[in-house]
Amino acid sequence: DAKTTQPNSMESNEEEPVHLPCNHSTISGTDYIHWYRQLPSQGPEYVIHGLTSNVNNRMASLAIAEDRKSSTLILHRATLRDAAVYYCIPDNNNDMRFGAGTRLTVKP
């Protein structure tokens, strides 16, 4: 299983962009890079995933390094509702191996 490294915590101001980094240097060639987030007292929520190309959806953007050893989740304008723990997960078999994630705090 690929190992991931994420900052333990990050802070952002409301309505500013947030870049959440993840290193996954041992990722295999067939692993997708998934991002989930977990709000307090809730189960994890899917955010975005990609394989090689950068991806955009209504929630966020995912920038994947050319060598696929790292990726960055981009929240274009953070809101208070985006305060959560964000998990980066390289996976190909749907047996998600979560790490400790990054706790994002959004200040008003």
Added chain:
Amino acid sequence: DAGVTQSPTHLIKTRGQQVTLRCSPKSGHDTVSWYQQALGQGPQFIFQYYEEEERQRGNFPDRFSGHQFPNYSSELNVNALLLGDSALYLCASSKTRDSPNQPQHFGDGTRLSIL
């Protein structure tokens, strides 16, 4: 469209007892995965069910077992409960086990406390 539902939401047991947790997947989903989340940690993969069979398993002892029914719902059973089994148990469903593109949808979990 109902999402993933889990029952009960909270449960208190004592050491040595057995417990059964239940999960109904999102409509249209056929694969169910179970996770254990200890306080302050990320979810840990227990096992995954597809076509009523356990297809993948994480690093959990045989005390943890499961079942999937023809309607795709699932149960997680834990025998001989230990204090360390106290955690949030999460169920996730996805559309097809063999499609890595499909995101998993999680329920809000069952909080199990062992006294």
